[in-house]
Amino acid sequence: MDKSIDKPYIIVIGGGASGMVAAITSRRLGAKVTILEKNNRVGKKILATGNGRCNFTNINTDISHYNGANPKFAYSALSQFDVYRAIDFFERLGISHKIEDMGKVFPMSDQASSILDVLLYELNNLGIDIKCDAEVKNIITINNGFKVILANGSSLDCDRVILATGGKAMPASGSTGDGYKFAESFGHKITNLFPGLVQIKLEGSFFKRIQGVKFVGSCELLHKGKSIAVDRGDILFTNYGISGPPILQISRKARELLEKGHKPYIKISIIDELSKERLRDILIMKFSNNPNKSIEFSLVGLINKRLIPVVLMEANIDNITRPVSDLSAAEREKIVHILQNWQFKVRGTLGWQHAQITAGGIDTKDIDPSTMESRLVKGLYFAGEIMDIDGLCGGFNLQWAWSSGFVAGQSAAII
Ligand SMILES: Cc1cc2nc3c(=O)[nH]c(=O)nc-3n(C[C@H](O)[C@H](O)[C@H](O)COP(=O)(O)OP(=O)(O)OC[C@H]3O[C@@H](n4cnc5c(N)ncnc54)[C@H](O)[C@@H]3O)c2cc1C
Known part of the structure; x- marks a missing residue:
């Protein structure tokens, strides 16, 4: 890296959740920052999160909510920028929050667009250069940094690169797995990728x-x-x-x-809220109260009507129009069994179009967990879903995006 530089020029590739936080963090530390985003706008996926409400973190976040070959890799970033820092980060940008069941945190407005709006406001406020419709095709190392080559043939030189291109989930949002190719070109390994959530x-x-x-x-x-x-x-x-x-x-x-x-x-x-014995008692009572009802009709009011013939078929009960008084105890037990043990x-x-996250990613063995810097190429950093870390449903994936984005942005900005 060029020792003569005062503050590094950083290119963030991918204007998703992690890329935007990385850019804001680097810029706040004085670096010059450009975001290259292949869509015509940044943060497209954020709008789809939490059914349009953006479950942006979870107060129960800890390492047990994460998967990957080595989930402990996430520990440092999740501690450096924890849930409370994430809530505070967004609070300062104007997002009031509320906590719902299972610790899920949402903006008070119930609008994912609020999260994107305030991030965009801050990017502009800090004078971060955002280039949309800027699809990166290749990244190569040059003397003191990197050359980032765009699909339109132009290129930009910079001191450091933060790769935040996401995974392959919901490709319509722009996340089509491009970053894996770039990482591989630098010698990084990609673990087995498959749709998650x-x-x-x-x-x-x-x-x-x-x-x-x-x-x-x-x-x-x-x-x-x-x-x-x-x-x-x-x-x-x-x-x-x-x-x-x-x-x-x-x-x-x-x-x-x-x-x-x-x-x-x-x-x-x-x-699932009744014990097997209680469910059996309910069936006995129902069937004896109305012995002339058909077997089929006897289950109306207990389970969804459309499920009844299928449940009875799975319980191997034929002729479901006969009176329920004809049902043997063994047949009744089979119904109990299917209702609770189907x-x-x-x-x-389903595939990538339906998945919320990518399981697998860049092998974390070759990334420093405390800085998100590549152990193979100095000056190359990673943020977000592109790495082999994925969380459960409930706000854990965005927390990972914010935390890893913050750490990558901070480390890249410091000389
Ligand atoms: C429907 C849905 C709902 C979800 N809901 C939640 C939720 O409520 N809570 C939660 O915690 N998580 C949720 N997630 C997961 C969460 O959105 C992701 O884990 C998170 O957005 C990942 O952030 P990222 O920055 O790593 O990647 P992304 O958000 O995927 O951003 C990557 C960006 O890089 C750009 N890019 C890719 N290739 C290039 C290239 N070659 N050149 C330039 N730019 C490029 C893409 O266009 C994209 O904008 C949801 C996901 C989906 C699909």
Whole structure:
């Protein structure tokens, strides 16, 4: 690096969550900063976060909410710029916040656009040069720094580069995995990449009949009979399988098992708030109160009507129009079992267009966790989802983007 420079000239590649915070941090420390963003605007993905409300951090953030070959890599950045610093950072930019269930933090306005608006305001306020429609094609090292080559043939020389191009999730937002190629060209390794926080495809021929049915229940990922992950909340049947926040939460582990050639199962409990005994008692009472009702009609009021024929089919009960008084105790037990232990073989997940995050990324072994600088190329820094760190649903991914962006921005600005 050129010792004669007073303050470095930094190019941030990618104007997403991590790139914007990196740019603001470097500029506040006096560096000259340019953001190169291939879209016609910065921060497109932020607008889609938290169903348009932007769940921008989580007060329960700790390392247990992160995945990757070495989740501990995230520890230093998450400590240097922790949840409270993130809340304070945004508070100072004008974002009042509120804390909802499970520690999720949202802007009081309930608008993801507020987060983007204040970031943009600060970028402009600090005089950061933002070049949109500026797709980076290549980065090469030159004497004292880097040459960044754009798709339109032009190039810019700088002292330091912060690579913040995100992963491959939601490619329509601009995150198409370009950064991996740049990192590889410098000798960095990329771990296996796959979509995370994504809907799950299940085996079964009846999903078209129950698509759109929602319930509050629990789901459990099973592998060789062992419980791998559990979650509960709003679950939705779809034409390919299953969706909803708890499903997204367990999807990463499901996909990880599939990637390794395993065949995991998902167990669903439609009625998870009752014990097996209590559910059995309820069925006995229902059936004896109205013995002439059909088996099918006897479940109306207990579960969604559209689920009834499929649940009965899965419980191997035929002729569901016969009176419920005909039902044997063994058949009733099968219904109880399906309502609380319905198991499906996982056949896959949806793809990148539907995923919220990228599992895998630049191997963190070759990155210094306290500075986000490459251990292979001096002056090259990384921020955000591009690295092999991903969080659970709940604000943990944006917290990682802010924390790693801050650390990269700070380290790059200091001579
Ligand atoms: C639908 C959805 C909802 C989500 N909701 C939440 C939530 O509520 N809370 C949460 O914590 N996380 C959420 N996430 C995850 C979170 O948005 C991401 O983890 C985070 O945005 C990653 O930030 P990043 O800066 O690393 O990458 P990105 O935000 O993906 O930004 C990368 C930027 O780099 C640009 N770029 C890429 N290649 C080039 C190139 N060659 N040249 C120039 N520019 C380039 C892209 O256009 C993009 O603007 C959600 C994700 C999705 C898809």
